[in-house]
Amino acid sequence: MKVLRDKKAIALFLVPALVLYTVMVMVPILGSAYYSLLHWDGLGDKVFVGLENFRKLFGDEIFRRAFFNNMIYVVIVMVMQLGIGFTIAVLLTYLKKGRGFIQTVYYIPSVITVIAIAQLFTSFYSYEPMGLFNIFRRALGMAPIAFLSDYKSVLPAVAAVEGWQYIGIYMIIFYSALVSVSPDILEAARIDGATELQILFKIRIPSIANVIMLSCILSLVGALRGFAAPMNMTKGGPNHRSEILATYMYKKAFTSRDYGYGSAIAVVIVILSIVGVLLISRYMDREEED
Numbered sequence: 001m002k003v004l005r006d007k008k009a010i011a012l013f014l015v016p017a018l019v020l021y022t023v024m025v026m027v028p029i030l031g032s033a034y035y036s037l038l039h040w041d042g043l044g045d046k047v048f049v050g051l052e053n054f055r056k057l058f059g060d061e062i063f064r065r066a067f068f069n070n071m072i073y074v075v076i077v078m079v080m081q082l083g084i085g086f087t088i089a090v091l092l093t094y095l096k097k098g099r100g101f102i103q104t105v106y107y108i109p110s111v112i113t114v115i116a117i118a119q120l121f122t123s124f125y126s127y128e129p130m131g132l133f134n135i136f137r138r139a140l141g142m143a144p145i146a147f148l149s150d151y152k153s154v155l156p157a158v159a160a161v162e163g164w165q166y167i168g169i170y171m172i173i174f175y176s177a178l179v180s181v182s183p184d185i186l187e188a189a190r191i192d193g194a195t196e197l198q199i200l201f202k203i204r205i206p207s208i209a210n211v212i213m214l215s216c217i218l219s220l221v222g223a224l225r226g227f228a229a230p231m232n233m234t235k236g237g238p239n240h241r242s243e244i245l246a247t248y249m250y251k252k253a254f255t256s257r258d259y260g261y262g263s264a265i266a267v268v269i270v271i272l273s274i275v276g277v278l279l280i281s282r283y284m285d286r287e288e289e290d
Helices: 007-035 052-058 061-094 099-111 114-125 132-139 154-165 167-178 183-191 196-207 209-224 228-233 245-255 259-289
Strands: none
Touching: 007 259, 052 259, 061 099, 061 154, 061 167, 061 209, 061 245, 061 259, 099 154, 099 167, 114 132, 114 154, 114 228, 154 167, 154 228, 167 209, 183 196, 196 209, 209 259, 228 245, 245 259
């Protein structure tokens, strides 16, 4: 325990992590910021253009659509991961048997590669031959839908893949936090006549506020950098209806070979992530103060 009070020892343990974080995170971010100020095709001479790439973003209709799509994508993913994950976690706290089995079933998708999950859902969404979802629709008397071709359904369909895949992770996080709440406090509240809903909203949720904040941050950042599922399933189509910032960045940088413009989009993603984290942190801090 003396080691934990030694500042030199603490610094010694932190330095490797700090070096790794700098090399793996900060250097690429700074590199993207540098390239965003250039016009470069990856082979020829680099031409410094200042903020020209960022100015072009505001006039780029596809970028605006990708930005709007990304906001919808984030909302769908966060609602599924946090909302469903938390609901399952709460229900598990009341379950006496089969808890481990249910946790395993929900957690398995999160350890499967995103490409495999995307291919699985592509077959589920299939219109011809008819996939699983359209088979259910027909059994319920509804007409089949081309989920990945219809303008209205393609973005929610793609976002649902990432949202569904990682529900299990947040279920485990929330469940671990919920069971850590003192049973004595819960029992005292029940003796005083509190309902289970009152216990949930007045005791359990406030007690795990920090865990909820961390989960919101993880889900938000993960959704903002979502790439594999939409790229594999639709490549941003049809007509950019499922285009998000990460897929558009990839196309501009590696397909159009406009590394400066692609880097500018990457910088926007980083800024959105930072702003989102700050807003969530400030909101949670206010809730704790109140």
